[in-house]
Structures are given as structure tokens and as C-alpha cells.
Amino acid sequence: MINRDSPVTEDELHAYIDGELPADRMEAVTAWLAAHPEQAVTVASWRAQSERIRARYGAILEEVVPERLTLDQVIRSDRASGRSWKIFAAAAALVAFFAGGATGWFAHGASVGTRTSSFAVANEALDAYKLYVVEVRHPVEVPGTERQHMTQWLSKRLGEDLRVPDLQSIGLKLVGGRLLPGPTGAAAFYMYEGASGERFTIYCAKAATPASAFRYTAGERAAAFYWADGKVAYVVSGPADRDKLEKVAKAAYEQMERDDAKRS
Amino acid sequence: MPTFQQNVEATIPALRRYARALTRDADIADDLVQDTLVRALRSEHLFHGGDVRSWLYTILTNLNRNRLRSLARRPVLSPIEDNDAPDLAGPEAGGRDIERALATLVEDQRNALLLVVLEGLSYREVAEVQGVPIGTVMSRLARARVQIKTYLDGGRPALRRVK
Numbered sequence: 265m266i267n268r269d270s271p272v273t274e275d276e277l278h279a280y281i282d283g284e285l286p287a288d289r290m291e292a293v294t295a296w297l298a299a300h301p302e303q304a305v306t307v308a309s310w311r312a313q314s315e316r317i318r319a320r321y322g323a324i325l326e327e328v329v330p331e332r333l334t335l336d337q338v339i340r341s342d343r344a345s346g347r348s349w350k351i352f353a354a355a356a357a358l359v360a361f362f363a364g365g366a367t368g369w370f371a372h373g374a375s376v377g378t379r380t381s382s383f384a385v386a387n388e389a390l391d392a393y394k395l396y397v398v399e400v401r402h403p404v405e406v407p408g409t410e411r412q413h414m415t416q417w418l419s420k421r422l423g424e425d426l427r428v429p430d431l432q433s434i435g436l437k438l439v440g441g442r443l444l445p446g447p448t449g450a451a452a453f454y455m456y457e458g459a460s461g462e463r464f465t466i467y468c469a470k471a472a473t474p475a476s477a478f479r480y481t482a483g484e485r486a487a488a489f490y491w492a493d494g495k496v497a498y499v500v501s502g503p504a505d506r507d508k509l510e511k512v513a514k515a516a517y518e519q520m521e522r523d524d525a526k527r528s
Numbered sequence: 529m530p531t532f533q534q535n536v537e538a539t540i541p542a543l544r545r546y547a548r549a550l551t552r553d554a555d556i557a558d559d560l561v562q563d564t565l566v567r568a569l570r571s572e573h574l575f576h577g578g579d580v581r582s583w584l585y586t587i588l589t590n591l592n593r594n595r596l597r598s599l600a601r602r603p604v605l606s607p608i609e610d611n612d613a614p615d616l617a618g619p620e621a622g623g624r625d626i627e628r629a630l631a632t633l634v635e636d637q638r639n640a641l642l643l644v645v646l647e648g649l650s651y652r653e654v655a656e657v658q659g660v661p662i663g664t665v666m667s668r669l670a671r672a673r674v675q676i677k678t679y680l681d682g683g684r685p686a687l688r689r690v691k
């Protein structure tokens with residue numbers, strides 16, 4: 265390997281202290297550091313940072329794991345928590361109302377009449393997404409295992425024939441759904457989850473306009489695709505990763521289209 | 529060959545360590561670990577092989593991001609400390625110092641640095657956990673180290689933006 269003569273990059277200096285430097289560059293980097301004492305001091309300070317971090321938190325590894333974090337206990341409490349979800353859901357709905365109050369609700373109130381529009385629905389949906397996406401134990405009122413019951417219930421409350429898309433083909437499992445207050449009455453809210461915990465939601469409400477194009481809106485950390493299709497407006501929300509979100513929105517859209525075609 | 533649950537169980541002490549460094553609060557950290565375990569056990573059927581450990585770090589990192597996001601939505605934030613300067617030297621102070629330095633980092637940088645330095649993940653594994661290219665992991669790491677050095681050297685870092 266003639267690698268020893270190529271210039272040393274900053275990435276290599278990090279790789280050097282993190283044990284990621286290829287063996288054939290070791291000699292070149294150590295020689296370069298010997299010739300550049302100022303940079304050698306910086307590299308030593310990075311190494312010292314790592315040592316301080318390990319010194320500060322290393323001992324936690326030796327601590328006895330608290331009872332509640334043993335797997336048996338986690339499994340048991342997870343089962344027990346299923347019983348109290350109804351009370352919690354009621355509380356969560358109240359929180360939703362007040363949490364939305366500061367910005368979302370007034371903002372949407374101001375826009376009613378002028379442009380109730382899918383934009384207001386999208387804002388509402390994003391607020392709901394941000395509120396429920398953090399929920400671990402009680403993200404939904406009806407679990408995804410009761411898909412059919414949930415579809416019937418939410419369809420009845422909205423007064424529209426709803427569909428709950430199956431997104432398993434893109435790695436998303438249906439967590440479940442809930443009923444929410446929306447700008448045009450009741451709204452249906454479904455939550456999906458990927459293998460590593462990333463969540464996406466679909467929000468359905470009565471549409472103010474009969475049809476609209478696919479639109480995209482992004483906040484700092486969350487984003488949404490929305491469209492109206494006949495009588496229902498749909499908002500697919502998720503982390504602010506446009507490509508991924510578009511994939512989810514398209515999969516949901518295509519499936520609802522397909523179902524529509526089948527039913528008509 | 530250890531089972532899925534055995535693999536999860538063996539990672540719990542390390543998850544607690546990572547969570548503590550991320551949150552700087554023992555109770556919040558253990559809540560985060562508990563939520564991670566609940567999530568992992570419920571999603572076992574979604575786990576298609578690979579490294580259980582990286583997968584658990586991914587879940588914990590995502591949950592912590594969700595937690596910070598919900599904190600940011602609350603109107604009341606913790607008070608600004610007026611004695612936020614680096615502590616004087618001393619063994620006890622040294623630990624708090626590095627804690628505070630870590631707290632000044634942007635979340636993605638803190639995640640990357642802790643996963644590499646504390647948890648011993650490879651750059652490639654961190655790239656998977658964060659869902660970004662390795663180059664992005666390396667630039668996060670580099671910026672984290674510069675920021676910590678600035679803080680520890682006594683230079684007052686730019687105020688962290690509250691999102």
C-alpha cells in the first residue's frame with residue numbers, strides 16, 4: 265500500500281481515536297501527528313473528552329438493574345396497562361384540546377370561513393400527530409388488531425365510508441386508531457409504526473373542497489402530505505423526511521383508490 | 529444461540545447508560561429504557577434478524593427524539609441557569625462539566641458522539657441507527673468534538689437554540 269503518502273484528512277483523525285482507521289493508514293497518521301504538534305494537541309483533547317464521558321457514565325453498567333426494567337416485569341406491566349386505556353384516552357382528548365389551544369386551534373379558528381381548506385385540516389392533523397406520536401402505552405383508542413370494528417365505528421362517527429389502509433408492504437404495522445375533534449366535525453386518526461419505532465399517522469376528516477391535488481407541508485420536525493378525495497380529506501403525517509413520507513402517502517392513497525374501485 | 533429476549537435482556541445495562549447520558553436524569557432515563565423494552569417486545573415480529581443491540585439503540589434514540597419534541601411543545605421550560613459557566617476543577621466538578629458540555633450539543637450530534645464513544649458502536653452502526661450516511665455521522669462527530677472543546681476551554685458557546 266502506498267497510502268502512507270496521501271494527505272491525512274480530519275475524518276481520519278477522528279477514525280484514528282475511535283479505532284476505525286484502516287491498518288494501512290496508521291503509520292501515515294501517527295507520522296503526520298508527530299510532525300504537526302498543534303493538531304496532535306487537538307486530537308489528544310478529543311481523546312480526553314471520550315475518556316471523561318466514559319468515566320462519567322461507565323459505572324452505570326455495573327449498577328443492579330431496577331426491578332421494573334427486568335423483562336418479566338416489563339411484560340407483566342405492559343399487559344396490565346391495557347386495562348386503564350379508556351380513562352387515559354379521555355384525559356388525552358382533553359389535553360389535545362388545550363395543547364392545540366395556543367396555536368393550532370386559534371390559528372384554525374381564524375382561517376375558518378376564508379379557507380377552511382385542506383390546509384386547516386393539515387394543521388389539525390399535524391397537531392394530532394405531534395401529540396400522539398410520543399405516546400408509548402396509549403397511542404390509540406382501538407388497537408390495530410380490531411381493524412374491522414375500528415373502521416365501522418369511525419365511519420359511523422364521521423358519516424363517511426372510511427378505509428384503513430394496510431401498509432405492511434412498506435414495513436408499517438397498524439397500531440390502531442382514535443376519534444378526534446376536527447375542523448369540520450369528527451375526525452378519524454390512524455397510527456402506523458415501523459420496525460424501529462418510527463410512526464406515521466393518517467388523519468381523515470370531512471373535506472371542505474371536493475377534490476384537491478397532493479400537497480406537502482413541513483414543520484421543523486414533522487411534515488404532512490394531504491389531499492381531498494371526494495368527500496374526505498386525508499393527511500398523512502410523519503417525521504420530516506419527504507421521500508419516506510411521500511412513499512407512505514402514496515401507498516395509502518393507492519390502496520384507498522383500489523378499495524374504492526372495488527366497492528363501486 | 530441466545531434467544532431474542534436474552535439478547536434484549538443482555539443489552540439493558542448499556543441502554544441505561546446511554547439513556548442516562550442522553551437525559552441527565554436517572555428517572556427519565558429508566559422510563560426511556562422501559563418504553564424501549566415495551567416497544568421492542570411488542571415489535572418482536574417486526575424484527576427481521578440483524579443486530580438486536582443496534583435495533584434497541586435505534587428505538588431508544590427515536591423515543592428520546594419524540595420526548596424532546598413533546599417537551600419543546602410545552603410552554604414552560606426549565607429556567608436558564610445563570611451559573612452556566614464551566615465548573616472549577618475537581619473530581620466531582622469534572623463529571624458535571626462534561627455533562628454540561630454534552631448538554632450544549634445539538635441532539636443528533638450528542639446521539640452520534642455517545643453511541644461511538646460511550647456505547648462503542650462502529651460508524652456504520654451509528655449510520656444505521658440514525659438513518660443517515662456515514663459521512664453525516666462523521667461530520668456530526670466532528671462538530672460535537674469542536675463544540676465540547678470550546679465549552680471546556682471556557683469559551684462560552686453560542687446559546688443553544690430552543691426548538
